Amino acid sequence: MLAERVRIVEVGPRDGLQNIKETVPTATKIELINRLAQTGLRTIEATSFVSPRWVPQLSDANAVMESMKSSVDKEDITFPALVPNLKGLEAAAALDVKEIGIFLSATDGFSRKNINCSVEESLERSRVVVEQARSQGISVRGYLSCVIDCPYDGRTSPSTVLAMAKKMLEMGCFEISLGDTTGTATPKDIRHLLDVLLAEIPASKLAGHFHDSFGQAIANVKEAFSMGIRAFDSSVGGLGGCPYSPGAKGNVATEDVVCLFENMGIGTGVDLAKLAKVGTWITQQLHVPNGSQIGMGLT
Ligand code: HMG
Ligand code: MG
Numbered sequence: 574m575l576a577e578r579v580r581i582v583e584v585g586p587r588d589g590l591q592n593i594k595e596t597v598p599t600a601t602k603i604e605l606i607n608r609l610a611q612t613g614l615r616t617i618e619a620t621s622f623v624s625p626r627w628v629p630q631l632s633d634a635n636a637v638m639e640s641m642k643s644s645v646d647k648e649d650i651t652f653p654a655l656v657p658n659l660k661g662l663e664a665a666a667a668l669d670v671k672e673i674g675i676f677l678s679a680t681d682g683f684s685r686k687n688i689n690c691s692v693e694e695s696l697e698r699s700r701v702v703v704e705q706a707r708s709q710g711i712s713v714r715g716y717l718s719c720v721i722d723c724p725y726d727g728r729t730s731p732s733t734v735l736a737m738a739k740k741m742l743e744m745g746c747f748e749i750s751l752g753d754t755t756g757t758a759t760p761k762d763i764r765h766l767l768d769v770l771l772a773e774i775p776a777s778k779l780a781g782h783f784h785d786s787f788g789q790a791i792a793n794v795k796e797a798f799s800m801g802i803r804a805f806d807s808s809v810g811g812l813g814g815c816p817y818s819p820g821a822k823g824n825v826a827t828e829d830v831v832c833l834f835e836n837m838g839i840g841t842g843v844d845l846a847k848l849a850k851v852g853t854w855i856t857q858q859l860h861v862p863n864g865s866q867i868g869m870g871l872t
Contacts, residue, residue, distance in 0.1 A: 589812025622661035682725025715746030731769035756786030776801030790825035810852035811864020826865035
């Protein structure tokens with residue numbers, strides 16, 4: 574019998590760095606990705622091809638991705654990038670990006686603040702992006718934000734999330750990453766949401782993307798796992814946050830996710846000791862607290 578495994582999508586270089594106030598040198602970003610690539614992580618989201626007016630922190634996306642392109646020893650690692658529109662897709666495709674993430678919101682308030690359009694408009698825009706990406710052999714992951722709560726519109730109903738997730742899968746996303754953008758979910762909320770989603774969508778098409786504002790993210794990961802979810806986004810050192818979700822804290826720390834699953838006998842493929850060193854190094858470089866207790870304990 575094959576041992577059970579989970580797939581970890583490391584989002585630190587993208588979600589983690591998009592919200593850092595001080596300018597992070599491009600060389601530090603590239604070194605972060607290279608160090609993460611030595612830990613056993615197989616999917617490392619590298620950057621976003623977004624408007625530099627909106628997210629100046631990632632305005633060096635071309636340079637970061639160019640450096641990944643020339644990495645000869647990383648052929649078994651995927652370096653996806655976020656793309657909001659055709660302009661972003663064009664930039665990503667020019668750098669041979671093999672996987673992109675489109676990002677929509679279940680709620681209009683966050684959609685307008687984050688990508689400057691309504692949910693309906695975002696669906697229309699994304700359809701064209703997904704179609705063009707897939708015609709070029711680029712696979713597309715779908716991020717859906719505000720699946721529990723929206724900083725502008727309040728609580729989100731699971732039926733709204735279900736309708737959006739189905740539309741995104743129908744348009745050609747291979748998986749939907751369910752974003753607790755505000756980081757306010759509790760395991761009860763996750764169970765309630767997944768009860769509704771899993772009635773119509775296979776667990777293999779869903780992933781968890783939990784921010785940790787209330788310290789519940791790791792419990793949410795465990796809850797989602799118990800309901801069949803096997804893919805989780807996380808960020809080394811617990812970095813992260815969206816500039817358009819005020820007050821939201823970082824993603825669940827990758828160190829904590831690896832520790833949880835390895836102790837349950839579920840494989841992650843990641844070397845926790847090596848990863849903890851990366852978490853300590855990058856949080857020192859950025860002058861931010863290390864968001865992983867286990868990471869601090871190990872280094
Ligand atoms: P807009 O202002 O409506 O777009 O923004 P526009 O088409 O009018 O363009 C404005 C300017 O941006 C123009 O430049 C464009 O050329 C340029 P100007 O003529 O003014 O010099 N531009 C671009 N430049 C580079 N790459 C591009 C691009 N597109 C336009 N792709 C837009 C609309 C979507 C572009 C903007 O709102 C945007 O870039 N938003 C990104 C916001 C973002 O990245 N948020 C964080 C990621 S989402 C997240 O963190 C949540 C997630 O983690 C899950 C969760 O936690 O819930 C995924
Ligand atoms: Mg996020």
